[in-house]
Amino acid sequence: MANNKSLLGEMWSFLKVRKAWWLLPIIIMLLIVGIIIIFGQSSALSPIIYALF
């Protein structure tokens, strides 16, 4: 957990020192895509709903 914190901290410092704010939207998008991939799996409880026949 401490390692994770330092990783995030380092990234934040990097953005701040280098003033690389343009990287922020890319990082946010990657996080969102990651969340979707992890949590967005098709549920086995959802049947196919468009094709009815």
Add this chain to the structure above:
Amino acid sequence: MATQVGNKVQQFYNQSPFPDYELEKFNSKKDLEIAAYPFARILDKSIPKNASILDIGTGTGQLSAFLSLRRKCVWGIDFSDSSLNKAEKLKEKLNLGSWHLKKVDILDINQIKKIGVKFDYILCLGVLHHTGDAYKGFKNILELLKPNGFIAIGLYNKFGRIPLKTRKLLTKTIFKNNQKVKDYFIRLQIGNLKDKERARGWWNDQYLHPHETTHTIGEVLRWFKKNSIEYYETIPSSVPYIQSDVEICGVWNKSKSPNSLIRFYKQLKWIHQTSKEGGYWITFGRKKC
């Protein structure tokens, strides 16, 4: 539908009836039951046997024919002559007396009013996004719903449709001449390509359609609110927790209307979750008295 979009869409469905099938496939009522996909059975199970049903945009009619097997009053309406002709042939072949077919343009309120019957259940699945004016179509069809009647609206989602739009672009560019890739994409949605007419119908509907619009959950919730329709649920689910099993619980289960944050999160999920279905989702509701 006197609009330019309407004419184009009507012409399209006259040339490519949808969902289409080889008529020889259905020789008895039993064949119709066997061919029904699980969700058609779920709808059948969720609607009481004594309820009247209107299937809007019934096309070649498999769903409404199937629902009429155990009911006294099921109507299927569409504005494509060739789709309805095929449905009529099926009706005649299987002798489905409780299944009524009629040519109606849902954007024309006069044609809607002429029907003269109101229904307990209205199914409008995958239709409004092809009309050119989805909200007007929605408002018009509510004229045919009884007070306390139930409605299901199937639409393409703005977020969920992104993967199919990407596939569409690929088939027009890099894989323009690659039939294997095209077959794979259509297999994603319908499972197999054994029924050639059906596969062709699906290809046309998903990849060659002249007009489609995409919508959000929030948009449909606003439509519901403006027209006194009580929100029930969406499929795929819009609740933040694990959804119930529709095969057991059926559909039209009352749930809390999702707030904007949950809607945004869910629709982001749908980019992946509904990818195989072309971003399609259904919202269920009930007309208030």
